[in-house]
Amino acid sequence: MTLENLAWIGAAYRNNSFRLWAVDGAGKVLKTATAPGRGVADLARAVSGMGAAAHVPVITSGLPGDSYRKTPCTPLPDTLLVVMSDGINRAVIPGLAQDAPAHLTRGPETLIAGFLALNPDFDGVICLPGEITTWAQISAAEVVSIVTFVTTEIARDQAANLGLTTATYHQDDFLQSVSDTLSQPERMTARLASIRAEGLQHNLPEANARARLWGALVGAELAATRPYWLGQQVALIGVGPETVFYKAALDGQGLAVTTTDADMMLLKGFAGAYMRLRN
């Protein structure tokens, strides 16, 4: 596909790789690509590999080492500087940083910007499951506060320690585990130990073990974020396999959760950043 009308490239970093979108002036995606790497040199190679001219602005999100803006603030700055670096014209979407308690976003702010571009009057909480899960309180188009969780990391590490290989989960066990942990969140790490004991004593099937593991972790997270979601509008933005657990858990609490197309949110966020570029 031709890149003749190419206006900008959006590049999202996650887990040692980039996803790239080449977009025209009307917001139409001309080409997509993925490339390994984590630095600007890797990114420049990937951009060049797409066949893009060197002057085209490359808008990046989530790169390690980039700057942060302090909350409360809008998800995007009013203007983004385009700076030549490693042979590309790069514009950085800064992460968000909250001081006390300390929490950061690197990437979720771009998704939030996309969601708010499509839902400018949204007032409530956005949950962004990921390697680190982010919850953001939104009011008057600003990110008022954030809280992040290492739920997915612990789930992955514990699944490895338990020797789990299944990608399925037992729905009833999951909801029971969420509900039990919501009412006694302090027992979360004891519940994780119980899964092992059930496996050794009663040959607990993997799908039940995985359900209880995720249920305990997401249940504790829902207990911690209760002031965020209770009686609020909740939007869920996520693409990873962890997202289904958050959806099921929030549904289980009787919440009317707005689910979204995370890639569309990301593109809309990049498009919003493109509107704010300054040379």
Place this chain on the structure above:
Amino acid sequence: MTLENLAWIGAAYRNNSFRLWAVDGAGKVLKTATAPGRGVADLARAVSGMGAAAHVPVITSGLPGDSYRKTPCTPLPDTLLVVMSDGINRAVIPGLAQDAPAHLTRGPETLIAGFLALNPDFDGVICLPGEITTWAQISAAEVVSIVTFVTTEIARDQAANLGLTTATYHQDDFLQSVSDTLSQPERMTARLASIRAEGLQHNLPEANARARLWGALVGAELAATRPYWLGQQVALIGVGPETVFYKAALDGQGLAVTTTDADMMLLKGFAGAYMRLRN
């Protein structure tokens, strides 16, 4: 050293290795050894390597695959059978298994037996930090109930994810983290995420990061075990590097914790088992 008066061998399994003690009829240790392995064949090789005769009873604790006894019960059975297997006369100290909530011990029951042999009138709670930490409620020489936690596993995995290499910790940060998490245990996994944010924003030193990590995990564990330790006698039996965190946290709660020599408890536990052998 001669094994002329050898009466029995105690063998404790943990983390893919055995620790062995060759003991005479009066309870005196004649020789010690460590050996890699996890099966009875590995153990038999280690016993033979010590120069012990094949007929000597080998009392084992904590081996994967061995049987369990249901709580509530005494830490040791009334009698232990000696069975020839893989060329050694093995006697198994069974683990303890609680049904609901499901928790297991594999090894701690032997330490508890040793402690109760030395403190027969103890009534209270025993905390046994380890790869999986065990808390046991003791009354009238029986293990009334147990609860286990994957605290050490999560701490180790999170330390790896954070890239921590230090073996030190910041005492004030640790106690603050314990205290904060005791009062809001549901925020534990958010606290772990905060450590990362503090590191990226403010170059949090490793000793502070490690202190906050362990403080959050042990704080949540103390919140879950509050009904166990509140107003109770507490004994601490542990040898691993995690033990210092439990000691500091329990001291921080103003508890008069009895600390013990874990290896002595283990030997006394084996000695108690030896008294109960039956061919």
